[in-house]
Amino acid sequence: MNLLGTSLVPEPAPDEGSSTFRAVSPTTGESLDPAFHEATEATVNRAVHAAAAAFDEYRRTSPERRAVFLRAVADEISALGDLLISRASAETGLPEARLTGERGRTVGQLRLFADVVEESSWVGARIDTALPERTPVPRPDLRRMLVPLGPVGVFAASNFPLAFSVAGGDTASALAAGCPVVLKAHPAHPGTSELTARALLRAAEQTGMPKGVFTLLQGQSHEVGLSLVRHPLIRAIGFTGSLRGGRALYDAAAARPEPIPVYAEMGSVNPVFLLPSALRERADEIAQGLAGSITLGVGQFCTNPGVVVAARGPELDTFLKRLAERISAVPAGPMLYAGICSGYRQGVEALRANPAVEVVAEAADTDVGERLGRAAVFKTRATAFMEQPELRQEVFGPSSLVVVTEDPAETLEVARSLEGQLTATIHGTEEDLHSQRELVELLVQRAGRLIFNGYPTGVEVSHAMQHGGPYPATTAPSTTSVGTAAIERFARPVTYQDFPEAVLPVELRDANERGIWRMVNGELTRDPIRPRD
């Protein structure tokens, strides 16, 4: 399949910008063919207008048809076979086995949202039946359900070229909710993006979806993204990436004449608390697990454990020795693109240069060149960690900072000093959780997910997942960007008052033909409502 190297919008693009860019292989440093044309403001405008035109029809497609569409997207992505995996590997440096697993997650996610849409209870129907005899005033008949927001702009992430990218979680949940998607591809993997987008568009055509239900914008300038966020017809933004990038989009959206929600997942340091009992009983096991989590995918996960908190003592010394052995043995790996690699190096250099910080371990000093990330573990005292805000900032890559506390009280102080997190982890015994109740409570207030005796990397796509957290982990702590609850981000409630049965959406009619869960006069039920008199 030849790559076109353009944005994918319904109308031909005579004004497509002359400015181009190319993907660069993280393993060889070579530029890859073809050149990709940077979307212009006119391209963005055309994409959004196509999405707005599609919305009128798409929002009214039946749940069954939307489910068929989502499943067809999954099938078409699977049908790309090795072509997709090899292009993704060439553009990102990620191993084919990892990408094959990520593809499985991506198509599984699309199918899970197809199931959710088909089942239909996600619309959260609530019905209060009329009380015509009530005094002093009768109660009207009120029926409430979620309806789709409108065209959504989604920004793909660099670190998951499939699962958080073109047909990733944001796209799947927005399409499931009934919202057309204008997708801003990440410039580090434009070929992967084009392949996925064309698979998605084939599925849309096969299943009779309106033109404009999905469009792809290529570009590496900030202007393309900002034009998308500022476009008056865009109703919400999904984003996965850096704090700087996410905050810039959030600020642009908040400054619009009509502000719109920005669901930005921006990562965090994902603190891991190692309680004394855990170090005493499982030092070697935890050293192995943590080294794996720190260096998985060359450390390029939002849930990478960037801070480890433990109390001073011989157990910690033993543990650090074990961790150092593991970390030193991890070969340097290619990072996603030059910007990420140089950002990582700067972060590591800053730690090394900090007089309050010691090196615990570094991977072997091979000639890592411009593109490889080398694992490293540092340590510092809790006092320094709490005094220096820069030590609490994320260094995106395979490194971690061990914060050494003097006693349990100082451990609590460290927890209190943390900003919002995607995850927080505690290693210890069940008794520790009881005696350290305060620590658990502090972490509940700061994180979206709490993990006991596990590792933060690895985010399950399921009903009970929460992938979010207070700022700066995200800009929308009451939402998740992974799992089935993610669909709720792209909808809002509407109440119909005293509408005749026949005009109501099927989900709100007495008969409950779809058999969905509804709150009827305050009680959840799948039963129909007996016919109105």
Add this chain to the structure above:
Amino acid sequence: MNLLGTSLVPEPAPDEGSSTFRAVSPTTGESLDPAFHEATEATVNRAVHAAAAAFDEYRRTSPERRAVFLRAVADEISALGDLLISRASAETGLPEARLTGERGRTVGQLRLFADVVEESSWVGARIDTALPERTPVPRPDLRRMLVPLGPVGVFAASNFPLAFSVAGGDTASALAAGCPVVLKAHPAHPGTSELTARALLRAAEQTGMPKGVFTLLQGQSHEVGLSLVRHPLIRAIGFTGSLRGGRALYDAAAARPEPIPVYAEMGSVNPVFLLPSALRERADEIAQGLAGSITLGVGQFCTNPGVVVAARGPELDTFLKRLAERISAVPAGPMLYAGICSGYRQGVEALRANPAVEVVAEAADTDVGERLGRAAVFKTRATAFMEQPELRQEVFGPSSLVVVTEDPAETLEVARSLEGQLTATIHGTEEDLHSQRELVELLVQRAGRLIFNGYPTGVEVSHAMQHGGPYPATTAPSTTSVGTAAIERFARPVTYQDFPEAVLPVELRDANERGIWRMVNGELTRDPIRPRD
């Protein structure tokens, strides 16, 4: 009971500002005793710190204790008796009968939230049980529920001195969710605010709630409110008021180092579409109903019908004649405070001076002085309405603008030109709704609540109510500020991964002691989970 005239925060306030203000009687124009001290930045800071200190304990109170507290607040407010009603009437000019009804709504709302908290399913528990045998990787045990956000700042509205004020919907839902409230009173009714706040504080003390769970700030300067929004320990804002006020708070919150959500309900023009069949069959009835809705409470409702859309023809002429008779007969009434009254007059004068606008009716030209609002109805052509954005803006008070269209196509264009609305209403037959499907769909996209053959004023406090809508009706279209779903605004989800049963919150334990609805492996159930192996 003597009024203290101060903010109500736990510690004595030696630094309380020397600047004072007084309520003014809308009926007599006289200043009322006592003088109220303007909160200083130090007062705000003390209130927020007290709230943050209270949060640690308050978030862990059991649902039963929180319900007892909310019911005690309702009882204490009821126990104020005539004192509250007469002070509220003196400060707002609203009749005692109306205020008695509003008090019923306020205490009913507190008791409804007590029921919701006690029942506990609102936490939205979701459990995915572990799949230890799954390949390639086991699934961990994941358990998700809502937890309270933290201290919330609530801005009271002027037009509902009880139901959207000190112990109104925002306060009731935030306290129900487990969030302490710092309440910025509206300066137009400081005495009513103090009485209500003291009742609330008595209930807090009686039921053993932590000091700081509720504090009251008095003040008429913008600085008090902005200090509250900018305070780093405040986690969310609730607001009911003007677009200008709400947007200023939204902008301040978005510009914080850590942005926080602002749930601002800012009103709208609440368009009413009168289809030809309705005018043919029920002209007199609709004229009566609409005149009542336009002038209810001197037009000072967020859901006041500010725009009426109807097609040219003899039926419309007849209807306008009937409406004019009704409107002319309505006596001018006292408006809430001088600023609202002068804003209303300016709005009416601008309509009168607009060459594209005609006067349909005005209430008798009595000497209305500085404080009374006189009902008025204007009309204009659809072309002018669509060309002049100022005609689509809310004029807060007892007036409405009739927009005359040439045909059904132009009616659709008018609907398309509307911004976000709290409500939209259609009068017609069931057949009209079928033939005017497009109109219904356009209004679904623009409003939070759609009403058939009714009037927008009168907002039921129930499970299925949606009081919200796209900007500029609110800053958070996916939430409601009235009804039981309002509690969700003040909470966020947290997932516990692989936590031992005994450490989990009771709502997430296998046994489901509280018997709440939970989504277990994708299925809603009240059943317990069989013990883990």
